[in-house]
Amino acid sequence: MSDPVARLTPLGVAVLALLSEGDMHPYEMIRLMHFRRDDRLVTITNGTVYHTVGRLERAGLIAEVGVDRDGNRPERTTYTQTDAGAAAVLEWVRRELPRVDRPAEFRVALAEVHGLDRDEAIELLQTRREALSAALDSLADGQRHALGKGVPAQYLIEVDRELALLGAELAWMDATLPRIADPDFAWGPEPTPSQRYLAQRKAARQ
């Protein structure tokens, strides 16, 4: 119920992930997320972001660190990630990564999987692989059953597509798991260009 991890939304996770790269005010998050095309994964509007930030603060996952002001522009409230916030992202990723329902959550979890240890990530993805395989079998079974009962094929086009996509995801997993298990595949924190940019800007301010 009041478990803050359970109440995290995909956008909440995206905001926490942003804040792990540096303190920020909501409007800056919106710009940065648009720049990074995070709107591919979650819908980013003023309404959702400001509201989400408010909820994250009430849950103690982020905290206000001051109100600054640039010239005469509106003042802006800057937030920082708390330890509880950093832990909550990882816990949320652990929960969502192996689930095959909730595709939207999974994509965000996959985008944040680099925060986990390599071995744990592989194990969770392996669990998902088995669940995907079972879902595919069950759907294929349903298709056979429906065709057997005389349901005309034109009513089963969507199922046909779903089977194709499930198969493709399984194939991707079977190609990807060995790839990231390979020690030659880099893992763990390595600065991205935008992290280097943020760090540089922070240093310049001091």
Added chain:
Amino acid sequence: MSDPVARLTPLGVAVLALLSEGDMHPYEMIRLMHFRRDDRLVTITNGTVYHTVGRLERAGLIAEVGVDRDGNRPERTTYTQTDAGAAAVLEWVRRELPRVDRPAEFRVALAEVHGLDRDEAIELLQTRREALSAALDSLADGQRHALGKGVPAQYLIEVDRELALLGAELAWMDATLPRIADPDFAWGPEPTPSQRYLAQRKAARQ
């Protein structure tokens, strides 16, 4: 704004599609949709279904056709589809079928594509095919760009998966469009087993 088609939700379309097979009360819709595993496409709860039915009625897409009662059980309100409702489903499918954003809407639209003429369906899907292809190119471009800027590969796993799934969907389309264009592939209204069952039950009641 007040265009009823624009305000249709996936569940609303699913409800309208059900009613095109016969008059029904909400509780029966819920059972039937669960039986058909429509919960694969939309989330079905009492809250959503009853609320959706209310909205559809206020929009004039369905209409009350009487309150009957089975023994001493609670009375139930039966609804029927209006002409406007039947037209709205087709219009909605035409709108959602070619769009590549909104995957949830697309799946429901694809499940209802059999209501359109074969030629129109193929044309709309062809449009989607081109949009998908463009989306794939643009995402692949973004990936190349990110790698070129030095973003480590472990941060791009989700993009890699997305590219694989987009490719698979394109392949499915290229296999499916010729398949349904073939005159040997049946198209148009053909009774499904559950439609036959509903028709039979209706005849028995009279």
Added chain:
DNA sequence: AAGCGTATAGTCCACGTGGACTAATCGAAC
């Protein structure tokens, strides 16, 4: 015949979403 679980049919409400709106400021063109 009392008790218990499940099916039937529906209401209610807290919450998250996403789009509309406000308001000030800066830059550029005319």
Added chain:
DNA sequence: GTTCGATTAGTCCACGTGGACTATACGCTT
């Protein structure tokens, strides 16, 4: 030097969702 558009920063609200809750009736056990 003023008008106009874009940018900055944030508030507000209508709506849809989904889970919790209610209440009656039927069937099965003990």
